[in-house]
Amino acid sequence: MAAGLRTAYAADLTAIPPGTSVSICGWVNRIRQHGEHLVFVDVRDHTGIVQCVLAKRDDLRPEYVVQVSGEVFPRPEGTENPQIPTGSVEIRDGIVTVLSEAEPIPFSLDDRVEVEEATRLRHRYLDLRRERMQRNLRLRAQINSAIRAAMEEQGFVEIETPLLWTPTPEGAREFYVPSRTQPGSFYSLPQSPQIAKQLLMVAGFDRYYQIARCLRDEDLRSDRQFEFTQLDVEASFVGQADVHRFISNAMARVIANVFDGRTVDIGTISWREAMGRYGSDKPDRRFGHPLVDVTGVFAKTEVRALSAPHVAALLDPEPTSLSRARLDQLVERARALGAKGLLWVKVAQDGEGYSISSPVSKLLDRSEVEQLLEQTGAGDGDVILLVADEWEKAVTTLGQIRLERGRHLADPKELDLFWVVDFPLFEGLDEAGKPISAHHPFTMPNEEDLDLLETDPLSVRSQSYDLVLNGWELGSGSIRIHRADIQRRIFSTLGIDEETANSRFGFLLEAFRYGAPPHGGFAIGIDRLAALLAGETNIREIIAYPKTQSGIDLMTQAPKQLDAATLAPLGLTVRPVQRG
RNA sequence: GGACCUGUGGUGCAGCUCGGAGUGCACGCCGGCCUGUCAAGCCGGAGGUCGCGGGUUCAAAUCCCGUCAGGUCCGCCA
Secondary structure, three states, rough: OOOOOOOHHHHHHOOOOOOOOEEEEEEEEEEEEEOOOEEEEEEEOOOOOEEEEEEOOOOOOOOEEEEEEEEEEEEEOOOOOOOOOOOEEEEEEEEEEEOOOOOOOOOOOOOOOOOOOHHHHHHHHHHOHHHHHHHHHHHHHHHHHHHHHHHHHHHOEOOOOOEEEOOOOOOOOEEEOOOOOOOEEEHHHHHHHHHHHHHHOOOOEEEEEEEEEOOOOOOOEOOOOOOOEEEEEEHHHHHHHHHHHHHHHHHHHHHHHOOOOOOOEEEEEEEHHHHHHHOOOOOOOOOOOEEEOHHHHHHOOOOOHHOOOEEEEEEEEHHHHHHHHHHHHHHHHHOOOOOOOOEEEEEEEOOOOEEEEOOOOHHHHHHHHHHHHHHHHHOOEEEEEEEEEHHHHHHHHHHHHHHHHHHOOOOOOOOEEEEEEEEEEEEOOOOOOOOEOOOOOOOOOOHHHHHHHHHOOOHHEEEEEEEEOEEEEEEEEEEOOOOHHHHHHHHHHHHOOOHHHHHHHHHHHHHOOOOOOOOEEEEEEHHHHHHHOOOOOOOOHHOOOOOOOOOOOOOOOOOOOOOOOHEEEEOOOOOOOOOO
């Protein structure tokens, strides 16, 4: 709704009767001066650009903030610009009022010009003027709005939880905030509202949601910032299928909203299948080329590099690009990823059959080659990549290579959205030989596997689940343990004694003694969701003020040192830091 | 903590392999011309700590070492 100094936005003008007087406000986008008597001034607001035709004006510069009052007319025949939505109209002989002058800006705001990200971040307020960034942040707002509508429609209540929370030793590294009123003591910023929301279940808010800021002091990546935003959800008296339904409904609503009614199928795949076929618990399935288990082919092989508990095979997505040097790089890459190595087998048509070339071709017998070709479906010109190792190492290594080799072949318009279920409850053993929680220690085991807790904990599946979109983990959740006896068994398996459990989670365990309903929940990473739906490959593009990989805000130069006088009331002194 | 890529007028690049004067291109900026352009066009001009420090050399943007910054990834992210 236009108001104040403005009566219309640029995008409104095509729908306005010729001759209507309007006032538009915005930034001077571009000036085209044609001598003394004809000047075109493009004025930009967030809806678009409007061409203003003036008789004489030489005091305007790009990025001046202006108000233009004048009459809207169709452009003279032959001068329309079909390239832009407002190209059929113009404001003629308007009064241009300069509301604010502008120095020449340090980089182009034209989306066609690639500007180094550091430069953009240093002047983020300028970068955000660009159409792309306006579109991205507005898309993000639209996602939030659709989420709120979907959650409220399903009976969820939005409740805020504290940012100043209590340190919890489990999980991600936390940010700490010194207390002035309790000098020497610290709050922590929550890595998620996990425990707070479970307490809300005990409190009887049986359907809670929040668009919550979470903070983790872990190294940054293209899909990770210190602070990020989650749709955080928890519900009581529900099972896994109910949680999936709530979240699926919200996702469907978001996608329909963003893509104009588009529908999406949300499938399900087990963790074991995801790992086996794609070597990842967040597979990008859009470009095919699944891994093939060829362990059986090499059961009795003479090739020492292939005698391993598991042999995974991949038909390279782009074999023609595999020069000998490139293949050597792949071998190195596999080693860098922690596997012992990688073997390649080139396949070529040879009369009726096929011949192969490989560093180990002399050591492979005919039946091994035949089975390998059959099981992988390899044909003329294909290159088979093999990684032999422990199952998880083999599939994850080859899965990562699959991703690096094929990711660019994925259709960027496709939305491959699915649940990954039946995660293992524990992910390996710590130094003391005790299992490590894969999710968090309140995750409910799969009831069929309860008996394995004490005998074979690593094979216990959990009632936890991830949501994956185009190869990114969008979120995860679980059904929680609400029964004290099962919680005791989990703590015991994890090697957490009662005293430790009480000191870490005492208030939660105490709360659970006063009547805890069965409950479970989920959290969706909104930054990742927004980035994927915006077609961006890093989340900084959908965050107004992101930090660099080293955690610096290039605009404000935060974090900054504080002087001793500021720190003293907090009970802090800073040790001199040696750098370099 | 580690690997790899990048750093050259305000912006984006080329130059770096094979050392020889801050050389070049495009955009932007400043000035002039120009009455229907639209990333306007034409002419002219200004603008440089080649990220920083050290080394090799008669000579370094270029080679070597270190360092800082940005990015991608591994570790890390219950």
